Amino acid sequence: MQFQQLQYFVAVAETRHFTRAADLVHVAQPSLSQQIKALERELGADLFLRARGNITLTDAGEALLPLARRILADADTARHEVLELAQLRSGRVRLGATPSVCTGLLPDVLRAFHDRYPGVRLLIEEGGSHDLVRELARGALDLALVVLPLPTPSPALTTVELLREDLVVVSSPDAPRPGRGRRTVRVCDLEGERLVMFRHGYDLRELTVAACRAEGFEPDFAVEGGEMDAVLGFVRAGLGVAVVPRMVAARSGRGLRVTPLARPGLHRTIALAHRSDVAPPRAARELQRMLLER
Numbered sequence: 368m369q370f371q372q373l374q375y376f377v378a379v380a381e382t383r384h385f386t387r388a389a390d391l392v393h394v395a396q397p398s399l400s401q402q403i404k405a406l407e408r409e410l411g412a413d414l415f416l417r418a419r420g421n422i423t424l425t426d427a428g429e430a431l432l433p434l435a436r437r438i439l440a441d442a443d444t445a446r447h448e449v450l451e452l453a454q455l456r457s458g459r460v461r462l463g464a465t466p467s468v469c470t471g472l473l474p475d476v477l478r479a480f481h482d483r484y485p486g487v488r489l490l491i492e493e494g495g496s497h498d499l500v501r502e503l504a505r506g507a508l509d510l511a512l513v514v515l516p517l518p519t520p521s522p523a524l525t526t527v528e529l530l531r532e533d534l535v536v537v538s539s540p541d542a543p544r545p546g547r548g549r550r551t552v553r554v555c556d557l558e559g560e561r562l563v564m565f566r567h568g569y570d571l572r573e574l575t576v577a578a579c580r581a582e583g584f585e586p587d588f589a590v591e592g593g594e595m596d597a598v599l600g601f602v603r604a605g606l607g608v609a610v611v612p613r614m615v616a617a618r619s620g621r622g623l624r625v626t627p628l629a630r631p632g633l634h635r636t637i638a639l640a641h642r643s644d645v646a647p648p649r650a651a652r653e654l655q656r657m658l659l660e661r
Contacts, residue, residue, distance in 0.1 A: 370442065372406040373435040375399050376414060380432050383422045458650040459488040463499040463511035465570055466595040468637060471614030472512070472530070476661050480654050487650045493594075495568040500524065503642055509651035512658075514570040515636040526638040529658060533613045534574070534633040536626045539605040544626065551629040555582045561589035561607035563598050570635065575610045578633055599623065 378388035379399070389396040407414050414428035424432065464473060469491065477489060492502065496513040500521060503511050515526065536552045538545055545560055546552035557579060564586070565572040572591075579586040589607035595615065602609050603622040610633065616625045639658055641647050647655065 368406065368409050369402075370438075372402050372409075373438055375402050376406060376428075376431065377435050377439060379403060379415065379422065380424060380428065380435075385422065455484050455650055455653060456486045458486075458648060459490055460648070460651045460654050461490045461492070461507065461509045462651075462654065463492045463494060463502055463508045463513075465495060465499070465512065465514060466493045467571060467612050467615050468512045469493055470595050471532075471612055471618055472637070472661075474618075476654075476658055480657055484650065484653065496570050497568060500640070503640060506642070506645070509641065509647045510655055511640045513638055513640050514574075515638045517640075523643055524640050525643045526640045527659065529637045529639050531634055531636050534571075534610050534628060534635065535613050535616050536608055536628060537599070537602050537611055537616050537619070537623045538608040538626065539603055540622070540624045542605050542608075544624065545608050546626065550626070552626050553629045554578045554633065555584075557586065557608070557610075558582070558584040560587070562586050563593070563601045563607040563609040564588045564591035565598055566592045566594065571610065571612075574633065574635060578610075 374392055375388065375394070378391045379385055382388045382391060385400055385403075386396050389399040392399065403414065410427065410431070412427035413425050414431060416423045416425055473491075477491075480487070481489065492499070492508065494502070496517060499508065499511040499513050500517055502508045504521065504523060512529070513526070515528065517524075517526070536545055536557070546556040549556075562575070564575070576586055590601055593601060595611070598609050598611070599615075599619050601607065610628075612635065613625075616623060639655060641651075641655070646652075
């Protein structure tokens with residue numbers, strides 16, 4: 368009994384027509400008929416009752432059909448599993464992340480993933496959550512690390528919360544300590560401070576501006592429009608203070624003074640997102656597992 372014969376048998380059983388079955392499996396009709404006859408000889412029983420314009424299964428055919436379907440399904444599963452294992456030896460993962468997450472969270476996880484799967488290419492796209500959600504929706508990314516709540520909630524995306532991170536105020540050690548020298552800063556203490564502000568579309572910009580307005584004042588920008596590295600550089604140069612994630616501040620090395628925000632403080636929630644209607648590739652699912660277990 369050959370695997371190909373079972374494919375032909377199932378095709379005829381489902382179409383009840385030899386010519387249409389041959390078209391379905393992309394083989395000439397005489398070849399398909401010969402293989403079906405060879406299968407019947409092997410099994411010692413007719414599988415079809417052949418009448419002009421009326422092909423039906425015999426009792427033997429009815430018994431074989433679910434078994435043949437199961438064998439074909441198992442073979443398809445085997446191919447799929449082997450392909451997925453191969454993806455972990457090569458393949459790629461397209462990951463989107465906000466710049467601050469790239470700076471704070473990703474380096475250690477990506478290093479561990481690369482050490483385990485050196486053949487998998489990692490393609491990283493930085494952007495705000497709004498842009499990353501759009502790229503996920505159009506299939507340009509496998510996974511994205513976004514800030515919740517999403518700017519535009521999408522039922523087509525599945526999100527899993529990854530971490531809740533405190534925000535802190537960073538300033539130059541050569542400048543006066545924000546908040547009149549106190550060890551913690553309240554959001555209202557930022558009134559009158561010159562802020563180094565991120566570009567439009569940056570999640571941290573929107574969060575900081577909203578927090579200031581909730582305290583009844585408009586923030587005063589010393590300079591605005593930068594990405595994370597530029598903002599930290601401007602703060603080191605003494606141009607102003609900035610509100611950044613604690614993880615970013617901890618990784619930014621010397622040249623920055625870090626002041627916590629007094630309770631209740633400011634926080635942000637990072638989530639891992641992917642499309643709900645398409646399962647990520649095996650390599651992307653493995654990176655997802657490592658991020659969730661970090």
